[in-house]
Every structure is written in structure tokens, then in C-alpha cells.
Amino acid sequence: MGACTRRQFLEDSVLAAVVATLPAGSLLAAEKKKKEPVKKAAHLLQVAIVGVGGRGSDHIGEWLKNPHTHIAYIVDADKQMGQQKAAAVARRQKVPPKVVQDMRRAFDDKSVDFISTATPNHWHALCAIWAMQAGKDVYVEKPASHNIRESRVMVQTARKLNRICQVGTQCRSMRGTIDAIEYIKAGKLGEVKLARGLCYKRRRSIGPKGHYEVPKSVDYNLWCGPSHMLPLTRRRFHYDWHWQREWGNGDMGNQGPHQMDIARWGLGVNRLADSAIAYGGRLGYEDAGDVANTEVGIFEFGDKTLVFEVRGLKTDKLRGAGVGVIFYGSKGYIVMTGYTSGAAFDLDGKLVERFHGGGDHFGNFVDAVLARNPRLLHADILEGHISCAHSHLANISYYLGQKHSVAEIKKTLDGLKTHEDVNDCLNRTLKHLAANGVDLKKTPLTLGPMLKIDGKNETILDNPAACAMLTRQYRAPFVVPGCPSEGQFDRVPSPLPR
Secondary structure, X not given: OOOOOOOOOOOOOHHHHHHHHOOOOOHHHHHOOOOOOOOOHHHOEEEEEEOOOOHHHHHHHHHHHOOOEEEEEEEOOEHHHHXXXXXXHHOOOOOOOEEEOOHHHHHOOOOOOEEEEOOOHHHHHHHHHHHHHOOXXXXXXXXXXXXXXXXXXXXXXXXXXXXXXXXXXXXXXXXHHHHHHHHHHOOOOOOEEEEEEEEEOOOOOOOOOOOOOOOOOEOHHHHHOOOOOOOOOOOXXXXXXXXXXXXXXXXXXXXXXXXXXHHHHHHOOOOOOOEEEEEEEOOOOOOOOOOOOEEEEEEEEOOEEEEEEEEOOOOOOEOOEOEEEEEEEOOEEEEEEOOOEEEEEEOOOOEEEEEEOOOOHHHXXXXXXXXXXXXXXXXXXXXXXXXXXXXXXXXXXXHOOEEEOHHHHHHHHHOOOXXXXXXXXXXXHHHHHHHOOOOOOOOOEEEOOOEEEEOOOOEEEOOHHHHHOOOOOXXXXXXXXXXXXXOOOOOOOOOOOO
16 A cells, blocks of 8 residues: 555554554554454464565454454565564464465465465566465455566466455545545546546655665565566665566556556546556656656547656645546546545535545455455456556556657657646646756656557557567566566567457
């Protein structure tokens, strides 16, 4: 959950620490003063939690409080972290969890019913696929994948093996968001042709690029898994992988899948865009990061447009939203803020209706598992795949981009057929960067190519370099089925069977 403040998970107070890190309005906040449920071990679903730093700590709290679940395994490539979290869990349930570094040991245990994973992004897909192949259901954090092809394989695996796979885009379960989407679908906002997702979230430098030691408690081979086993060049081992593209996807892929999921839900688009283009840069400082901290992605779906803006430097909110979604209708607009609340306004800015309320996304997953019915899921893997695919498309465009002057970027954007006011968006971005002291003559913006997309086959047309970035080279034996391993890389991957 991108909006949460991450703190060290306290050994002696697992649930209390999780509650403290969650955004206002979450169910755990309401549960804080309630007693933990009495669980009957013979009827509990056995869960293996894979990746227990950061968001994984929240998973621990959720499964501790769920009356139907028992934490059987704590899995983390960092042995010390795994042991610390397991010790905390052991104080909250009668039977302590087993601690392993290699997830495959938990997957081999036939008593495990499902896995719950909050690993770094590069592990999401293979972790989920291996688990489903082992007969487990899966709750996987966003983004569902590190690239587009591997989350399509996740969808195929879930369908073929009849597994239940929920993605952690929890707004799908939040009453406030559900009511706002129903408001749009009822026509109360009029025609809605444009939605804008926002990640206006301060991200500071991760420090200079250098040569750093991997913590001794970490099995680096297991931690890297599907990725290349590159030298560590960032100062902080955990979390800051988000800002290195070998493992993370920047905030376009970290926060983006949440808000783009809501945006396309409200727009009623359930497929990949017809085109995508992005511009931005890593601006305001030089560090070990190599993903954008300022990025705008523009996606066209026939007669509808989705825009996503990332601002990692200090910034003001837009219409009251920092992390959120804005829907623009012919009768007014809706501003969704955070994860549980929002409001509808008329064209003059007068408040018309408020939306608020949380929900239990983890509980929804358990309901589907108990019923053996994936149709009960609020965020089935297919929804997660489509939403994170647009983060990946924006990043592909950006990574293939070149430095351009503002005038050149403006000229290109002026040629787009879109519902977005491209000049207003660009000018707001330029004003924001100037306020942070960014000199674009010294560090110009990068403008990526316009990607033309074949949504049916989920491929990119007339751009072999972009098409190759739909997947990656996997390091054996950590290879996603149907994808290339090192030394076997087809420059332009053929479409996967649907």
C-alpha cells in the first residue's frame, strides 16, 4: 500500500505496529481495540507469507486477525528479518510458524492452502506461478508483475489450474471507491472521457551510486531470483530497490497500478490502451536510482483517455488530491483521495456528494478461497494484469526516450489526438520542476516514443525495441514459463496463447 508509512515491525506488538502504519479509514484501525479472534486450528486455512518486510508486515497483521487463517510459514531471503517476524507471530498464535528462506520449501508442503506475497516486484509473478503450480491459491501485491508478459502468464496459470489469485489493489474492496464508480456508471457525472491518476509523493534521494555489501543475513541468490545477480549499488538494501529498474518499476509501477486501476474502472475500459507515450526524468538530484521521479504517461482508449502523473519532488496537490484519481465529466468531476474517500462536484466546483468507507480486501480473498469461486474476487489477477500493464507501457516509452527541449516536447504533444489538455499538464509539470530548482537546460526532460499497441495480442507494433521490453531475460532456474532465460532471448517475443 503505497500511501502507508513503513516502520520497523515491532517484535512484541505485531498487530499494533500494522495498525499504526495503515492509512486512516482502514479496517485495521477499527479492529485495533478488538480482541483477536478465537481460532479453531482444525478448520484454519494455512498460509505461507512470502516477503515480510514493509507491506509484508501488513500481511502478517491481516492473517493474524482473520478468523479463518493460521500463519504456517514465514518466508524471506533475509534470514534475520524472517526470524524476527516469526518470533512476533509466535507470540500471537499457539503454533509458531516455520521460517524458511527458499519459498519452494513452503510450496512443497501440501498442508499450505495459500500464499500471501509482498516480495520485491521482480519476484511477484514467479512466486505466484510456482505457488499455483504447487496447488496453492495466491494473494499477490501490486504491481502484479515486473513486466507485461509475466502477468499474462499469471492469468493463464490461474485459469488453467483453477486457482484463486487476488491482486492487492485494495481500492476494489473499499466502499468509498465502489460508491464513486457506481455514481459514474449511473450517469450522474455525465459523459466521462478523461481520468487522471496522481502520485504526488515526496521521494528523497537514495544516496550516491556506489559499491555496497549485501547484508550477511540475506541469501542474495534467492533475493535476486529471476533478475540478474547484479552488484549492490544502493546504500539501503531493503525498499530502495523500488528505484532501480532491474527490480522495481518506480512510482509509475509502485503507486500507479492502484490509481490506474480505479481510473480505468471508472472509464469502463477493460483492455490494454491503443497507444501510450510518456515523458519525464529523474530530476532534482543524482543518486543510485535509474527510474523516473517525474513522469507523465498518456494512454488512449479509442474515445477515452487515461493520464497518470508522478511527482517525486515537493509539490502542491491538484484539486485537493496528492495520491488519487480525478474523473472529468460533462456534468462535473470527482476527486478520489487516498484509498477510501472522495467527492463529486458540479462544473462550478460545488460539492454534490461525498464517498467514504473502507472494506476488507484480504477477507474478500478468503471468501473466494472458501467458496472455491474466483468470481467472488474484487481484484482477480486479470484486473491486476491489465492495470499494471499500463504502468509498464509508460515505462517502456520512457526508457526508450531521448532528451528533448521543452519546445520539442510541446510540439510532439500538440500532435496527439486526446481528451487531455496536454499543454496544461506540461506547463504544470514545468512549473513544479522550476519550483524545485530544476534547470531543464542542464538536465532536460526525456520524451519517449508513441507506442502503438495491439491489445488483442498484447504486443507493441512497429517497434522491436519496445516489443522486446514486454518481457525480460530470466536467470535459470528462476524462469517464468514461456519466457526467455539468459542466452535464449528472442529480440521480439511471439504472442503468448490466450
